[in-house]
Amino acid sequence: MNILPVIAQSTQELTEIFRDLHANPEIGFTEARTSAIVAQKLREYGVDEIHTGLGKTGVVALIHGKKRGNRRVGLRADMDALPIHEITGLDYASKTDGVMHACGHDGHTTMLLGAAKYLAATRDFDGTAVIVFQPAEEGLGGARQMLEDGLFEKFPCDEIYGMHNAPNGQPGKVGICKGVAMAGAAFFDITVTGAGSHAARPSDGKDALIIAASLATELQTILSRNVPALDSCVLSVTQMHAGAAYNVVPEVATLAGTVRYFKDEICELASRRMRAICDGFAIAHDVTITLDLRNVFDVLINDDALSDAYLEAAADIVGANNIYDKDEPATGSEDFADMLKAVPGAYCVVGHAGKVPLHNPAFTLDPDILPIGASIMARVVEKRLPL
8 A cells, every 4th residue: 555655644643533523423514613624624734725615614725736737636525424323332433412424424524634735745736636625415415505606616627536435345445437327316205185084984084194105105116117127216215204193094194215316317207207106196096295306416427537547546556456447336326426517527436444334323434544545535636737
């Protein structure tokens, strides 16, 4: 492993930052403490400019190379945590009940800080590194908020790179899926409004719960009977809420869930069928059914050439035998996709010890990944902006 010198010397500092962020997680758009720590560290590192408040709690820094060429390379990390109660038992476990870093964003933030420290100290590149700390990746639209606030108008980038950790038990293994790499996602809420009644006389009402339960099952026919067999789509009903008493047939029932897809036309097909099924159930049962279906994540598409460039930079750190360019597309989603729609770039995955999956209350990120990720991100700037 060829960890870059400044980063290697900062391993203890990076570990301390990571532990502090892990112990003090913040949900999307509330990352005030995290962004303040990020800004403070960037000031200590001597970056050229620091801008706060983009996307509410986002932070953007600029680092100029020894030569002030016109090209700019962006690096992005996310900062938010999840509404999950931590059960890891770590001595730096979350101090906030019901909130934890169960996806590794505390590590992503730390790695980008390490890269920024190295780039500000060495400046062995021709151009500008644009360092982006994004809030609210976990389904709250943090990337879109930063874009709406003029991220790339204020801080233009020729290309941009992101990174995620993977608890796959393969420390230092770096993988990329070229082209379509991660699914787009739409979230939905369905409300069934019938007529309540005494549970002893359900014939007096219109049972919203039974209708909603049947609707949840019927929605699955979209996958089996409407989506072409060679295309992919995942429709998951993840919530059902109805009733509050043993002896009352509920008047209102709600469903919620997500649709994952790799082609926009498949999402549009699923949307049409969901609306048609909801409308049909409303007529069949003489009730009111409303559907709120909204796009949350775009399909993440990695640029082929920039994926190769990213892996080339990673190979300098982890060795050519630890890079892989044929990762399978993932049905998970990532809002870095929104940035990649605006600016070409690539998103890689770095393996680490441990196999507890992401978004699990027992998930832990192996701190040994911190200098690896930081070095890869710093190296890609040097490779893409050579002196």
